[in-house]
Amino acid sequence: MATLLHIDSSVFPADASSSRAVADAFRSAWQEQHPEGTVIHRDLAAKPVPHITAHAHTAGFSDPATHSPEQAAAFAERVKLIEELERADAVLIGAPMYNLTIPSTLKAWLDNVVLFGRTAGDAQSVKGTPITVVASRGGAYGPGTPRAGYEYVQNYLSAVLADFLGADLDFIVPELTMAPADPGMADLVPLFEASRERALAEASAKAKQLAQRLAA
Ligand SMILES: Cc1cc2nc3c(=O)[nH]c(=O)nc-3n(C[C@H](O)[C@H](O)[C@H](O)COP(=O)(O)O)c2cc1C
Numbered sequence: 001m002a003t004l005l006h007i008d009s010s011v012f013p014a015d016a017s018s019s020r021a022v023a024d025a026f027r028s029a030w031q032e033q034h035p036e037g038t039v040i041h042r043d044l045a046a047k048p049v050p051h052i053t054a055h056a057h058t059a060g061f062s063d064p065a066t067h068s069p070e071q072a073a074a075f076a077e078r079v080k081l082i083e084e085l086e087r088a089d090a091v092l093i094g095a096p097m098y099n100l101t102i103p104s105t106l107k108a109w110l111d112n113v114v115l116f117g118r119t120a121g122d123a124q125s126v127k128g129t130p131i132t133v134v135a136s137r138g139g140a141y142g143p144g145t146p147r148a149g150y151e152y153v154q155n156y157l158s159a160v161l162a163d164f165l166g167a168d169l170d171f172i173v174p175e176l177t178m179a180p181a182d183p184g185m186a187d188l189v190p191l192f193e194a195s196r197e198r199a200l201a202e203a204s205a206k207a208k209q210l211a212q213r214l215a216a
Contacts, residue, residue, distance in 0.1 A: 001037040002038075003040065003088050004038070004040070004091070005040050005084060005087075005088035005091045005092070006041045006091075007041075007092065007093045007094065008045065009044040009045055009093075009103040009109075010045060010094055018096070018199070019136040019174070020094055022094075022203045023092055023134050025204050026132060026172075026204070027039060027092060027207070028207075029203065029204040029205075029207035033207070033208055033212065042109075044103070044105035048108060049081060049109050049112055050077060050108070051111070053074055055068070055073075055075070056071075056074035056075055056078050058071060059075035060115050060117070060118075061116075061117075078112045078115070082113050082125075085129075086119070086125050086126055088126075088129065089129070089130075090129065090210055090214065091132070092132050093106070093131065093132070093133045094134045095134065095135050095136075095157060096135075096136045096137065097136065100150050101153055101156060102153055102156065120164040120165055121164075124165060124166040129168065130167070130168045130170065130210055130214075131161050131169050132170045133154075133161070134172045135154055135171050136173075136174045137174075137176075137177065138175075138176070138177050138178030138182075139176065140175050140188075140191075141175070142173075154171055172199050173195070174196050174199035175192070176195055177192060180192065
C-alpha cells in the first residue's frame, strides 16, 4: 500500500495555520483512498531536525569506511531522513512563507535530504516522486502582483525539489492569509476567503487524483 510522507513546518497549530488546514484536507482525501496506506507525519515545528554540520556534510562525500565516529553518527541521522523520503510514494509539504522564503526548519530538513550522488545530481533516487507543496502566505506574490519579484518559496522549492531531486512537483497556494487580521488588508478579505476555499478544494481533488494515479 502507498505511503505518504506529510511534512508540516508552520509554527502555528492546526486551527490557526492555513498550510496545516490545507495539508490536512489533502491528507484526509488521501486516506479515504488508501485506508490501509501509511501516513508518516513529520512536524518540523514541533520536532526540528538538526541543522547540517561539517561532519554530516563531509560524510556525504567520502567513503563510509573512512568516516570518523563523529561523521558516522551525524551521517546516520541524515540517512534516516533520506530513507524516509525514499520510501514515500508521495510527499506533502506545508511551506508557509516566512520573510519571503521557507521556514528555517524546512530548510534544515532539505539540507539533510539533498545529497548529491544519492538524492540529487545524476542519481536522483526520488526522481518522479510526486511532491505537493502547500505554499501559504500572508500576502499575494502571483505573477502580475506588485510583489511577484519577492517570491522565494515556489521559485526556491522548484529549483531544489524539481531540478535537484527530479520530483514531480505541484503547488497549492492559499494566499492573503493575513487579510482578516490586518486592517490595511480589509478590502482583500473576500479574495483571501476565495483563495482558502480554492486551496481546500484543490487539496481534496489533487489528493484523490494522485491516489488513483498511484493505484493504477
Ligand atoms: C516569521 C514570519 C514571517 C512572515 N513573513 C511573511 C512574508 O514575508 N510575506 C508574507 O506574505 N507573509 C509572511 N508571513 C505570514 C505568513 O506567511 C502567513 O501567516 C501564512 O498564513 C503562514 O502559513 P500558516 O498559516 O500555515 O502558518 C510571515 C509569518 C511569520 C510567522
